Amino acid sequence: MKLRHLEIFYAVMTCGSLSRAAEALNISQPAASKALKSAEMKLGFTLFQRVRGKLLPTSEAITLFEKAQSIYQDLDNLRLLADNLARDPRAKITLGCLPSLGLSLVPELVTDFYQQNSNLVMTLTTEHTETLVKKLDLREIDLALTLQPVQQGEILTTLIAEVPLVYIDRHYRQGAVEIDQIDQQRWISPGPHSLSATIATRRDFSTTRLNVQTYYMATEFVKRGMGCSITDIFSAQHNLAPEMIHPITPPMAINLCLLRRARRFPEPDGAKVR
Structure with missing residues (x-):
């Protein structure tokens, strides 16, 4: 299937008629009709049934459209990638991080970084890991x-440090806690991500009081006395009073990782990421 055939097919499917498709492609309706017939001949099957002046997609067309949507999404990503490559890569560094790190650790790191690279322009954004990986790709x-x-893909991971995990509870006052001692009737699950996976290696909390999607939300509910949870030390110290934060025994930790593309980007003048 040639690109011009895909173009007319996709336009008809999204616009709903041949006339609107022709208008969207800035061509005449006869030219659009000719291109559509050429596509059907090339494919060897009918894409649309002509019923009472309307074009109704066949089952083959519907199946083909699913793939076409994926192709057009890739094309959109390619355009976005080209736009980003056209920018001056030396002008700034764009750093993405998890929302919980953006509220605690990252501001401290960036402040220290700027003391050594005062001329650098840095842009910061917070997203979940899956979105950060996609943004790295693009x-x-x-x-x-x-x-x-x-x-x-081409994403490289560098282990920066092991971040201690802590037990957080507004009502607990007995120092270190063993994970088996935690009351699962009060358990606030920190969400379906790496922290939960790490916790699951020690204990499976089959019953939960609340399920949240971010570490920050877990700390907020603990602050209000809604229950207890486990989180990283940075999120806990940023949002909770010291008496609500307790060590876990045996100790638990989660990896702090730096992600980048395999092909190293040009560094800004005078800047070096350490």
Whole structure:
């Protein structure tokens, strides 16, 4: 199937008629009709049934459209990638991180970084890990900080540090806690991500009081006395009073990881990421 055939087919499917498709492609309706017939001849099957002046897609066309949507999404991504490559890569560094890190660790790191690179322009964004990986692929960001390693495509993961995990509870006052001692009737699950996977290696909390999607939300509910949870030390210290934060025994930790593309981006003048 040639690109011009895909173009007319996609236009008809999305516009709903041959006339609107021709208008969208800035061609005449006879030219659009000719291109559509050529596509059907090339494919060897009918794409649309002509019923009472309307074009109704066949089952083959519907199946083909699903793939065409994926192709057009890739084309959109390609255009976005080209736009990002056209920008001056030396002008700034764009750093993405998890929302919880954006509220705690990253501001401290960036402040220290600026003391050594005062001329650098840095852009910061917060997203979940899956979105950060996609933005790395599209070169929307240069680096990403997450709490889990990623092995995908050309993404490289560097382990920066092990971040201690802590037990958080407004009502607990007895120092260190063993994970088996935690009351699962009060358990606030921190969401379906690497932290939950790490916790599951020690204990499976089959009953939960609340399920949240971010570490920050877990700390907010703990602050209000809604229950207890486990989170990273940075999120806990940023949002909770010291008496609500307790060590876990034996100790638990989660990996702080730096993600980047395999092909190293040009560094800004005078800047070096350490």
